[in-house]
Amino acid sequence: MPGFEIFGDEERKEVTDVLDTGVLFRYGFEGSRNGHFKALEFEKKLGDITGAAFSHLCASGTAALCTALAACGIGAGDEVIVPPFTFVATFEAVISAGAIPVFAEIDETLCLNPDRLEAVLTPRTKAVIPVHMCGAMARIDEIKTFCDQKGLILLEDACQSIGGSFQGKALGTFGLAGCFSFDSVKTITCGEGGGIITNSRKIYDLCDQFSDHGHDHLGGPDRGADDHPIIGTNYRISELNAAVGLAQLKKLDHILDTQRKHKNAIKDAMANLPEVTFRYLPDPFGDSATFLSFFLPTQARARQVAANLAQNGVPSPYWYDNNWHYYKRWHHLKGLTGAARLAIELADNLPDYKDMKLAESDAIMERTISMQIMLSWSEADIDQRIQAITKSFKK
Numbered sequence: 001m002p003g004f005e006i007f008g009d010e011e012r013k014e015v016t017d018v019l020d021t022g023v024l025f026r027y028g029f030e031g032s033r034n035g036h037f038k039a040l041e042f043e044k045k046l047g048d049i050t051g052a053a054f055s056h057l058c059a060s061g062t063a064a065l066c067t068a069l070a071a072c073g074i075g076a077g078d079e080v081i082v083p084p085f086t087f088v089a090t091f092e093a094v095i096s097a098g099a100i101p102v103f104a105e106i107d108e109t110l111c112l113n114p115d116r117l118e119a120v121l122t123p124r125t126k127a128v129i130p131v132h133m134c135g136a137m138a139r140i141d142e143i144k145t146f147c148d149q150k151g152l153i154l155l156e157d158a159c160q161s162i163g164g165s166f167q168g169k170a171l172g173t174f175g176l177a178g179c180f181s182f183d184s185v186k187t188i189t190c191g192e193g194g195g196i197i198t199n200s201r202k203i204y205d206l207c208d209q210f211s212d213h214g215h216d217h218l219g220g221p222d223r224g225a226d227d228h229p230i231i232g233t234n235y236r237i238s239e240l241n242a243a244v245g246l247a248q249l250k251k252l253d254h255i256l257d258t259q260r261k262h263k264n265a266i267k268d269a270m271a272n273l274p275e276v277t278f279r280y281l282p283d284p285f286g287d288s289a290t291f292l293s294f295f296l297p298t299q300a301r302a303r304q305v306a307a308n309l310a311q312n313g314v315p316s317p318y319w320y321d322n323n324w325h326y327y328k329r330w331h332h333l334k335g336l337t338g339a340a341r342l343a344i345e346l347a348d349n350l351p352d353y354k355d356m357k358l359a360e361s362d363a364i365m366e367r368t369i370s371m372q373i374m375l376s377w378s379e380a381d382i383d384q385r386i387q388a389i390t391k392s393f394k395k
């Protein structure tokens, strides 16, 4: 899965282009940058790949989410529906915006269940952030229909799912904006980086401004001549990070082909294990195939198989016990433990984070095991894994 597995001469060349000019900043310095605009080039390519009209790079996926939330006008007191199975960054971004994360149940897509959004809807609900977890899609068409009917903003966290699609349309393009992460363990890495895509000129302009202190980038070569239509912050990406990502992005097709081939080999081999059912994929052809996720009949059996897999040399995430990706262990959220005082503490409509009950999500996640699909596996590696997996299911 991670782009770092195939870091090579292409990345080195793009970075050297930047180092040779000494211009590490994405804006300005036209005279000395020798025509290199790596962030800009990355953005154009991201737009081409996803079919989105506009694309903007940020310092991280989290910065992209914070920027997109701000651009969508989501802030103090607004409720935002999010899933309990995601990386903590999703709800952190909502809290950073001064808004309130409200958790809804997931289904066997391992993503938000569109049929369970209504249950947590209130007059203060402003947006829904489905997270396309582990490389594949939520029931995004149904989530979009719900948002349209209720007048809610749809913002997609596609941080783990670059290259994924639903019925031929790229993940991240269904809502008002979509966010990607290019951190060190994602499909494409910049080292650190994130991206926002949108079809709205207005949202794009606000993202471009917000992530650069409000600069409107209309002042010409003198940055000091820019106007500042909004208050922003600094979530800019550096040219060095963008250069790494640009080389990686050019390899996306190869990455996806390899992941799909490796995943299919393992999935086929597991298809005759009577206890196993696979994660529901609303469109199997749009799976970016970074993970193979499956269900065991009971929690006890899932724990046993996960332990066997680790013992047999194929450690595989059992997310139910995971510190970072499932709500059960988000003690900092439960206590609203912030470094500074949080705006959310002032809200009078806070969910009871200490005592969240997500029984349907628990019933799925307690039986779920995922396997990360790596790019660097040889055919022999895959055969060995299949043997280890088969052994792990013996009773």
Ligand SMILES: *Cc1c(COP(=O)(O)O)cnc(C)c1O
Residues within 6 Å of the ligand: 060, 061, 062, 063, 086, 087, 089, 090, 131, 157, 159, 160, 180, 181, 182, 183, 193, 194
């Ligand atoms: C990685 C990730 C993020 C945050 O991205 P960073 O680039 O690490 O800040 C957000 N959401 C999800 C689902 C992620 O997996």
